[in-house]
Amino acid sequence: MTRTGLDRLQAAQEGKPRGFFLQVEGASIDKMSHVANPCAQIGETVALDAAVAVGARLCRTHPDTLIVVTGDHGHAVQILPLPTERDHSPGRVSTLLTADGGPMHVSYATAATAGRYQEHTGAQIRVAAQGPQAERVQGVIDTPTCSP
Secondary structure, three states: OHHHHHHHHHHHHOOOOOOOOOOOOOHHHHHHHHOOOHHHHHHHHHHHHHHHHHHHHHHHHOOOOOEEEOOOOEEOEEEEOOOOOOOOOOOEEEEEEOOOOOEEEEEEOOOOOOOOOOOEEOOOEEEEEEOOOHHHOOEEEOOOOOOO
């Protein structure tokens, strides 16, 4: 979808002096975190990474392109070390197998019961940029704790 959007916008701008703006969102990363679905959340993150890669390829032939990548808020999901009998996460924990077959524990710490909605956090969100003026777009953004 990102490639198609860029192709259409570029075609519409052909011969015109002004550029265009395209926003690409990985909204299902958030949706899958709310329902504590780590496999889908990771898959959506991989899809967003692929969309960013499409934009980065455009930058190679259009050096006047600025790409900004950030999130709008944090979630309580985190990767934890393998638990011992004494360990306890305050939230839901899912165990996944990594690509090399090792276990990875993913914790959602805002609702312990299956089926309960996982909340946002007020964690700082990184912002990264590439292209013209990218040095002005860096660091972290403070985000308030918010509800859907």
